[in-house]
Amino acid sequence: MAHPMIAPSILSADFARLADEAAAVAGSDWLHVDVMDAHFVPNLTLGLPVVQSLLKATDIPLDCHLMIDNPGRWAPPYAEAGAHNVTFHAEATDDPIAVARDIRAAGAKAGLSVKPGTPIEPYLEILKEFDTLLVMSVEPGFGGQSFMPEVLSKAAAVRKLVDSGELTLLVEIDGGINVDTVEAAAEAGVDCFVAGSAVYGAADPAAAVRGLRAQAAAASPHLTIVQ
Ligand SMILES: O=C(CO)[C@H](O)[C@H](O)COP(=O)(O)O
Numbered sequence: 001m002a003h004p005m006i007a008p009s010i011l012s013a014d015f016a017r018l019a020d021e022a023a024a025v026a027g028s029d030w031l032h033v034d035v036m037d038a039h040f041v042p043n044l045t046l047g048l049p050v051v052q053s054l055l056k057a058t059d060i061p062l063d064c065h066l067m068i069d070n071p072g073r074w075a076p077p078y079a080e081a082g083a084h085n086v087t088f089h090a091e092a093t094d095d096p097i098a099v100a101r102d103i104r105a106a107g108a109k110a111g112l113s114v115k116p117g118t119p120i121e122p123y124l125e126i127l128k129e130f131d132t133l134l135v136m137s138v139e140p141g142f143g144g145q146s147f148m149p150e151v152l153s154k155a156a157a158v159r160k161l162v163d164s165g166e167l168t169l170l171v172e173i174d175g176g177i178n179v180d181t182v183e184a185a186a187e188a189g190v191d192c193f194v195a196g197s198a199v200y201g202a203a204d205p206a207a208a209v210r211g212l213r214a215q216a217a218a219a220s221p222h223l224t225i226v227q
């Protein structure tokens with residue numbers, strides 16, 4: 001049994017008030033930080049200096065999602081800074097194993113992310129090098145997009161390998177998660193749910209986090225809330 005983890009994405013928060021926005025989701029399992037470089041994706045967000053400041057401003061573990069080129073060069077500094085997870089894209093490097101090992105050596109959990117159109121089969125062999133698989137359920141680059149249910153087969157395939165003991169990692173999903181989609185993701189075997197607009201667009205973001213967690217737990221036999 002796994003605890004349903006909720007990771008609010010600060011992409012939908014007010015970037016001028018990030019410390020307050022982190023405090024507004026107290027009780028979240030991770031705080032999801034979208035790093036975009038305007039090369040790997042057509043948008044630009046924030047980088048290492050902001051992550052370093054956020055680390056001082058919150059006790060919630062930071063889940064850094066790097067949508068950037070050349071993660072071999074840029075990912076390890078996020079681990080050295082103190083991020084809990086450092087996740088990079090499979091499509092951004094020819095040597096994901098080396099990047100994962102560098103992230104782990106620098107003291108963070110390593111995550112591999114795949115875009116909606118990227119199959120998971122070529123990566124199953126190397127997932128033992130990772131702590132998290134982040135399945136993108138929108139095209140990376142922007143918050144507030146619609147959930148793509150066709151990616152759930154990837155989460156389900158990896159869930160099977162985790163349940164059979166062949167892999168030990170968390171299955172995370174990112175993009176379009178809200179009250180209408182979280183249950184399908186939970187049923188597919190997701191452990192960790194990123195939600196940006198559904199949390200920060202809510203009148204009470206902390207209540208939205210609790211609501212998504214309860215919905216996920218109710219929808220899946222592999223999830224139960226640990227208080
Ligand atoms: O990585 C991302 C986009 O590339 C974001 O984490 C994601 O889109 C969250 O926003 P929302 O929940 O509003 O879809």
Ligand SMILES: [Fe+2]
Pocket residue numbers: 009032033034065174194
């Ligand atoms: Fe993300």
